[in-house]
Amino acid sequence: MGLKELLGGTVVTTKLAEMVAWGRKNSLWPLPYGTACCAIEFMGTVSSVFDISRFGAELVRFSPRQADLLLVLGTINYKQAPILKRIYEQMCEPKWVIAAGACASSGGFYNNYAVLQGIDEVIPVDVYVPGCPPRPEAILNGIMMIQKKIENQAKEMGRVA
Amino acid sequence: MSGDLENRLEQFPFEILEKGKALGDLTIVVSREKISEVLRFLRDAEGYRFDLLVDLSAVDFPNREERFEVIYHLYSTSENHRLRVKVRLPFEEPMIDSATDLWKAANWYEREVYDMFGIRFNGHPNLKRLLLPDGFEGHPLRKDYPMGKRQKIPVPVEVPS
Ligand code: SF4
Numbered sequence: 166m167g168l169k170e171l172l173g174g175t176v177v178t179t180k181l182a183e184m185v186a187w188g189r190k191n192s193l194w195p196l197p198y199g200t201a202c203c204a205i206e207f208m209g210t211v212s213s214v215f216d217i218s219r220f221g222a223e224l225v226r227f228s229p230r231q232a233d234l235l236l237v238l239g240t241i242n243y244k245q246a247p248i249l250k251r252i253y254e255q256m257c258e259p260k261w262v263i264a265a266g267a268c269a270s271s272g273g274f275y276n277n278y279a280v281l282q283g284i285d286e287v288i289p290v291d292v293y294v295p296g297c298p299p300r301p302e303a304i305l306n307g308i309m310m311i312q313k314k315i316e317n318q319a320k321e322m323g324r325v326a
Numbered sequence: 327m328s329g330d331l332e333n334r335l336e337q338f339p340f341e342i343l344e345k346g347k348a349l350g351d352l353t354i355v356v357s358r359e360k361i362s363e364v365l366r367f368l369r370d371a372e373g374y375r376f377d378l379l380v381d382l383s384a385v386d387f388p389n390r391e392e393r394f395e396v397i398y399h400l401y402s403t404s405e406n407h408r409l410r411v412k413v414r415l416p417f418e419e420p421m422i423d424s425a426t427d428l429w430k431a432a433n434w435y436e437r438e439v440y441d442m443f444g445i446r447f448n449g450h451p452n453l454k455r456l457l458l459p460d461g462f463e464g465h466p467l468r469k470d471y472p473m474g475k476r477q478k479i480p481v482p483v484e485v486p487s
Contacts, residue, residue: 243458243459243462243477243479243480244457244458244459244480246479246480247459247479247480247481276474277466277474278458278466278471278475278476278477279457279458279466281479282476286479287479
């Protein structure tokens with residue numbers, strides 16, 4: 166007899182990794198690394214109209230030590246690149262990165278001597294959000310994709326173990 | 327107002343190499359050797375009183391014999407008039423006296439011009455790159471800087487613990 170049948174509807178069985186992931190994905194603490202216009206769009210995403218807290222990610226942190234989601238919003242130039250890398254390194258594992266907007270993803274239309282052609286030249290990126298700037302819905306979609314990814318990572322882990 | 331200034335410039339005590347008018351403002355071209363004295367005079371002399379350095383920039387004209395042009399935009403808050411002062415510099419020796427002792431605002435402008443054009447300002451207290459990372463080679467706003475040339479991404483600086 167399975168555990169479920171024995172205990173009836175009083176318990177839910179799951180795997181520990183999946184339960185931890187469930188907690189993590191619904192309580193992301195983002196660090197908004199806003200360097201340009203895209204950051205303004207993020208303010209809209211946090212505000213009550215779009216309300217990022219519906220996804221549990223409203224607790225914006227400005228210390229990398231306390232954040233697990235790095236949101237890069239804006240143009241990153243070469244002088245900025247080592248600072249971004251240092252911030253990423255200071256975040257504790259597990260951590261995820263969203264490159265929001267054309268600039269963070271690919272340098273955008275700044276194809277010149279000063280601008281990094283996408284932050285993936287210096288740090289790993291989990292989700293790229295297109296747009297210049299991306300609408301709040303797009304940023305929210307990016308966060309949902311991160312949630313999906315966290316969930317899948319846990320499932321993968323379960324399979325290996 | 328600009329009529330007054332125009333008349334006054336007739337008795338200007340320094341040599342004016344060229345005079346012109348563009349977009350409603352007067353432009354004078356003076357020699358590099360005299361620039362410090364000219365600027366000091368413009369700042370302090372009765373009837374001129376250019377107490378505000380609005381902008382300081384440069385242009386590269388690759389086809390001219392004296393390739394670089396340094397441009398001062400001056401404004402007088404008491405007289406309410408404006409003046410553009412230009413100085414031409416040869417490519418072989420792009421050097422000019424600093425205006426930092428006259429206007430504090432010149433400090434970062436001159437650093438930017440140095441950064442972008444490689445023009446040196448004698449007497450500047452801290453002439454180093456402003457916008458581009460240290461270790462950047464060349465000066466990107468010179469017309470012979472190769473378009474699309476990229477440089478090494480700087481490594482994060484060590485943070486003293
Ligand atoms: S992608 Fe567009 S909106 Fe976003 S930072 Fe770049 S230029 Fe600004």
